[in-house]
Amino acid sequence: MIDLSPAGTFTLGDRTVRRMGYGAMQLAGPGAFGPPKNRARAVQVLREAVASGVNHIDTSDYYGPHVTNQVIREALHPYPSNLTLVTKVGGARGADGSWLPAQRPKQLIQAVHDNLRNLGVDTLDVVNLRLMGSGLGTSEGSLAERFETLAQLQREGLIRHLGVSNVTPTQVREAQTIAPVVCVQNLYNLARREDDALVDELAGQGIAYAPYFPLGGFSPLQSSTLSDVAARLDATPLQVALAWLLRRAPNVLLIPGTSSLAHLRENLAAVACVLSDDVMSELDGVGGSHS
Numbered sequence: 520m521i522d523l524s525p526a527g528t529f530t531l532g533d534r535t536v537r538r539m540g541y542g543a544m545q546l547a548g549p550g551a552f553g554p555p556k557n558r559a560r561a562v563q564v565l566r567e568a569v570a571s572g573v574n575h576i577d578t579s580d581y582y583g584p585h586v587t588n589q590v591i592r593e594a595l596h597p598y599p600s601n602l603t604l605v606t607k608v609g610g611a612r613g614a615d616g617s618w619l620p621a622q623r624p625k626q627l628i629q630a631v632h633d634n635l636r637n638l639g640v641d642t643l644d645v646v647n648l649r650l651m652g653s654g655l656g657t658s659e660g661s662l663a664e665r666f667e668t669l670a671q672l673q674r675e676g677l678i679r680h681l682g683v684s685n686v687t688p689t690q691v692r693e694a695q696t697i698a699p700v701v702c703v704q705n706l707y708n709l710a711r712r713e714d715d716a717l718v719d720e721l722a723g724q725g726i727a728y729a730p731y732f733p734l735g736g737f738s739p740l741q742s743s744t745l746s747d748v749a750a751r752l753d754a755t756p757l758q759v760a761l762a763w764l765l766r767r768a769p770n771v772l773l774i775p776g777t778s779s780l781a782h783l784r785e786n787l788a789a790v791a792c793v794l795s796d797d798v799m800s801e802l803d804g805v806g807g808s809h810s
């Protein structure tokens with residue numbers, strides 16, 4: 520059994536989670552759309568993750584849509600009391616699987632109710648407001664009306680904690696003037712470090728940063744530096760990529776996604792991969808787009 524404790528824990532509001540978590544997006548069909556290729560395997564992956572000590576799972580009702588949450592419920596309900604489910608609202612899916620914005624207050628309220636129903640809970644632990652920029656990018660603009668809509672649902676008791684996703688630092692600060700923000704979920708990994716300063720700013724405030732695409736997303740990271748380091752440490756390149764994130768800052772929470780038991784085990788085992796300062800500097804060269 521893998522011991523996840525070396526990675527430590529972090530506090531999300533009144534919840535404490537292990538820093539090694541799991542992202543459920545890959546459990547739906549290809550492109551996070553439609554039913555899983557193998558539903559029994561999807562259930563197995565979730566159960567093994569939790570049995571291994573994972574107590575932080577990231578999801579959304581627009582994965583599938585609805586499918587991923589329904590599989591989580593099938594696999595894990597009634598949920599262990601220490602399990603924190605983090606979901607997100609702000610998107611929807613077209614009939615062809617396209618990703619669509621669903622950011623109007625009415626749509627956000629509907630999405631919260633869809634999450635409650637499909638996960639089978641009375642209160643959602645954490646809800647991220649996911650903004651829609653251009654493609655995977657962020658774009659400036661006020662989130663006040665949208666975040667106030669979620670803050671109202673929080674006051675009504677449907678949501679315990681709030682976060683934001685696909686946001687700029689200015690938008691994080693704006694959200695914080697409306698309600699406490701316990702986590703930020705943006706695109707970040709060894710090769711995509713545009714958020715370096717934001718990660719540090721949030722660490723200083725005790726706010727979690729959960730990078731999405733920690734392994735590079737649908738096309739996992741590949742680099743000769745990663746491969747060289749991995750060979751020296753008797754690890755895999757993707758384990759090194761996760762170990763780098765764990766060492767990057769104490770507020771980084773990992774949610775690597777996989778539909779495979781073998782990949783799940785490999786990813787969880789990354790907690791045992793300890794990177795020296797020299798290796799951290801060496802890995803800084805990967806991607807090279809950060810300042």
Ligand SMILES: NC(=O)c1ccc[n+]([C@@H]2O[C@H](COP(=O)([O-])OP(=O)(O)OC[C@H]3O[C@@H](n4cnc5c(N)ncnc54)[C@H](OP(=O)(O)O)[C@@H]3O)[C@@H](O)[C@H]2O)c1
Pocket residue numbers: 541542543544545577578607649684685704705730731732733734735736737738739757774775776777778779781782783785786
């Ligand atoms: N807020 C947002 O806008 C947003 C956007 C995207 C994702 N997310 C969240 O972030 C989580 C993580 O992102 P992600 O799943 O898209 O990307 P990821 O974790 O960076 O990578 C997932 C991809 O890597 C593969 N993979 C996983 N482990 C592997 C391993 N050990 N060896 C080789 N390949 C491996 C997966 O395929 P297999 O299934 O074959 O392992 C999948 O194709 C998601 O699950 C989701 O919860 C949030």
